[in-house]
Amino acid sequence: MGEQLAFYALSALILGCAVIVITAPSAVYAILFLVLDFLFVAGLYVVLHAQFVAVIQVLVYAGGIVILYLFVVMLVNLKRPPEAQRDRRRRSRLGVALSAVVLVEFAAIALYGYVAPEAGPAGGGLSFSNVERVGWLLYTDYLVPFELASMLLLVAMIGAIVLARREL
Amino acid sequence: MIDLIVIPLLQIVFVLTGVLIVVMYLVLLERKIQAWVQVRFGPMRVGPHGILQPVADVLKLFVKEDITPVKADKWIYTAAPIIVLVPALIAFAVIPFGSSVSLFGKKISLAIADVNVGLLYIVAVASLGVYGIILGGWSSNSKYPLLASLRASAQLVSYEVAVTLTFVSVILSAGTLSMVGIVNAQYNSGVWFLFVQPVAFVIYMIGGLAETNRSPFDLPEAESELVGGFHTEYSGMRFALFFLAEYTNMIIVSSVATTLFFGGWLPPFPNLKALAFLYYVPSWIWFTLKTFLILYLFLWIRATLPRYRYDQLMRVGWKVLIPLALANIVVTGVVKVLLGR
Amino acid sequence: MPAEPTAPQPMFDTDELVINMGPQHPATHGVLRVVLKLDGEKVIDADVVIGYLHRGVEKLSEHRDYNQIVMLTDRLDYCASAAANLVYCEAVEKLLSLEVPRRARYLRTVLAELQRIASHLVWVGSHAMDIGAVTVFLYALRERELVLDLFEEFCGARMTYNAMRVGGLPQDIPPGWDKRVLAFCAVMDEKIAEYETLLTHNRIWLDRTRGVGVISGREAVAIGLSGPPLRASGVRRDVRKDEPYAAYSEFEFDVPLGANGDTYDRYLVRIEEFWQSTRIIRQAIEGLPEGPVLAKVPRMIKPPAGETYHANESPKGEIGFFIVSDGTSTRPYRCRVRPPSFCNLQALPRLVRGHLVADVVAVIGTIDIVLGEVDR
Amino acid sequence: MITQTHYLVLSTVLFFIGVVGVMTRRNIIIILLSIELMLNAVNINLIAFSYHLKSEIGQVFALFVICVAAAEAAVGLGIILAFYRNKETVNIDEMNLMRW
Secondary structure, three states: OHHHHHHHHHHHHHHHHHHHHHHOOOHHHHHHHHHHHHHHHHHHHHHOOOHHHHHHHHHHHHHHHHHHHHHHHHHHOOOOOHHHHOOOOOOOHHHHHHHHHHHHHHHHHHHHHOOOOOOOEOOOOOOOOHHHHHHHHHHOOOHHHHHHHHHHHHHHHHHHHHHHOOOO | OHHHHHHHHHHHHHHHHHHHHHHHHHHHHHHHHHHHHOOOOOOOOOOHHHOOHHHHHHHHHHHOOOOOOOOOOHHHHHHHHHHHHHHHHHHHHHOOOOOEEEEOOEEEEOOOOOOOOHHHHHHHHHHHHHHHHHHHHHHOOOHHHHHHHHHHHHHHHHHHHHHHHHHHHHHHHHOOOOHHHHHHHHHHHOOOHHHHOHHHHHHHHHHHHHHOOOOOOOOOOOOOOOOOHHHOOOOHHHHHHHHHHHHHHHHHHHHHHHHHHOOOOOOOOOOOHHHHHHHHOOHHHHHHHHHHHHHHHHHHHHHHOOOOOHHHHHHHHHHHHHHHHHHHHHHHHHHHHHHOO | OOOOOOOOOOOOOOOOEEEEEOOOOOOOOOOOEEEEEEEOOEEEEEEEEOOOOOOOHHHHHOOOOHHHHHHHHHOOOOOOHHHHHHHHHHHHHHHHOOOOOHHHHHHHHHHHHHHHHHHHHHHHHHHHHHHOOHHHHHHHHHHHHHHHHHHHHHHOOOOOOOOOEOOEOOOOOOOOHHHHHHHHHHHHHHHHHHHHHHHHOOHHHHHHHOOOOOOOHHHHHHHOOOOHHHHHOOOOOOHHHHOOOOOHHHOOOOOOOOOOOOHHHHHHHHHHHHHHHHHHHHHHHHOOOOOOOEOOOOOOOOOOOEEEEEEEEEOOEEEEEEEEEOOOOOOOOEEEEEOHHHHHHHHHHHHHOOOEHHHHHHHHHHOOOOHHHHHO | OOEHHHHHHHHHHHHHHHHHHHHHOOEHHHHHHHHHHHHHHHHHHHHHHHHHOOOOHHHHHHHHHHHHHHHHHHHHHHHHHHHHHHHOOOEHHHOOOOOO
């Protein structure tokens, strides 16, 4: 019973915050609600017994990436007064139409493509501690993707530094 | 039902009130120690030897007028101090204050929640605290606090990397992420991790100093440079929240240091038979003793060392601490493989 | 036709930020206002605004007779008023070509050196506090109390002493005063060693001061620096040696010199001057001659027509008095002060350019200025 | 009972909100935020399947998604900073020149 309550509460909050993120007038509000959204998603992961990914989500996503965004938003808005960065025409009709098309595609895929067996109850706790098994998998079966990911991060770091430097 | 809801609630209430009281008296302790170092008395007026000074401070901050700057962003301006304080308080959930104590017949463990990702939880929660500082500076809508908040957040983020890397090397030697597990690992190995990981301890303490904006890294609210740092525009209760958060962070850093490096609630030499009598002292007394020892270190450093400049502070963070922490991880890994443990 | 590529403007976020280190700022040692033009954290340009403490000392002195002006000179550099008294009285004595008794000259030297120690104590305290070492400030002021007690015993005041008259000293020293001065020197030597342990080899102190506010010897002379900031750049200029006054010619002491003229060298020079001052005081007290402390001076001093400039080595630098008397009245026609703080302050924009905001605070501390002397 | 389709519906709606965000907003930073939302929707799906099929591979993959998102955010913001430095704007309509 507790799990059901948690799921519905969390998903309602997640979707609510997501809507606010894309309709927020000022960028800082959008970022704040994005952080809130990520925290609720992390809560959802805990409900799904994925503690490690939940903590990483809070640490890396909410605690790292979105701070990057906040920095840039603050640097960008430094000179102009807050009102100037309101998006006047944010509810453009064309955009809504295009996203409706995407929704229709999704519905089509869901109906025809994926005929899942009657989805059994998502159950069955995971005995061994979640952290150990994720770690175990990460360093045995998925070692190569792990190294590739670290290379990717290195390249991204260098790229970001080169792009953002003032005098090259 | 009772074990699931009532006891944790009691634990939480007890820990939070305990922390808030300790924080209040930590402020007094700091002023007294700094005064003692500087050949003066410190607060003596309120109550005998200034004992009631924290009460006076809290009352003053309650009563003082809460000014909001005119063009400040009202919502974020109010939320910022809360965003700084809440992560500092919720990090206490995983800290094991002691092994266990039996009250009215029931065995209650002194760690509120023994989560298997304990240490990562603390780092994750600590990284959320940065938001309050950035938003605090940004929403006060004036030049000084904005610059100071940018500097403070850059400092926090870069030292967080160093502190997380020291945690990795401790996890390597402990084998588990959960805090209670780490203390048990120190019990089984019979020696505190301070001696197993001395380098990690030093890096952690320096990182901890920088994480809590304490001297010699207390640049953000360095009076002599930018006026008052990111909480210039704050007054009254909101300023008290920032102040409270700093000291709570200090307590967290020292209690994590106690758990990780000084063997949580274990007496000095855990399984040395000759010192078995030390076990008669209840576990949480050992924990408090060691935490206050490290807190004293914090206060002592503040009274003696001058302050780093911003670029030197970043240089130490990136060019000294992080490479050292990485090297320490590699060394720990190699030693662990060689010893085959 | 694509638009011709525009040069990337200077960094967009904090370009040309102008920050006001306003009149009341904890690190500006009084009412000095520094307008900083910043690019991000680096200081592009600094503009000094003074005048907040202008009381018109020079104009006032034109309406007072010679012995009343001594009271005005106290309030020039309120951290080192004995030095200002000394240089004024000696300038007038030079006008009157009056011979001051030897005991008075010895005692004046002792007072001047005690004042140097007190002024340097204020300097080391506030300089260290600006860079973060708050404890040194408390220790320094604890020692300064001892000096103030000695002055209070001699002339009844703690800061504005009015301790000298034209022709010598108003009264002789109280019995046992010299013993207490020697006791103070013993205490002082041990305390200076304490500061050295706290700061001189402190890793963070070195980082914050070495290589900050560097100025070469020739440039320092060109700008008109004097005192410890000048000597730290390697220029051997000490008025006590070059044009000895009071009884300095009879004592031997050496003049500390710096090598590369940065904040750390200025710190070392002043710390060394502590040692030299106690050394001079000991020699003066041991060799204190007997005799009167005040020369025969007519009640109403009316110096012959003429003008003179006389300079002394105050703790801040070379302090000079230029007095013009028209020979008829008992009041000086013109009494101009050459304050060391004012001249040293000129170097602030030059020293600070290219450094960070935190260094501005360190540089203001190291040139050791007092606004009373700057604004007069 | 919470079944797998609940999680699928949740992540689809979240993904859709992200798409709306990308399509309708002018400010490029909000667009990047919406992309983060879409990535999060994908992550929810991965973790839900990992829980449903009782194997951690989904979670490992979610970690990689987070890593890619971090890289993308860093470089994306670098580009925005460089662009803003020359054009003083973050409005996407004014980004219509290939070379300036």
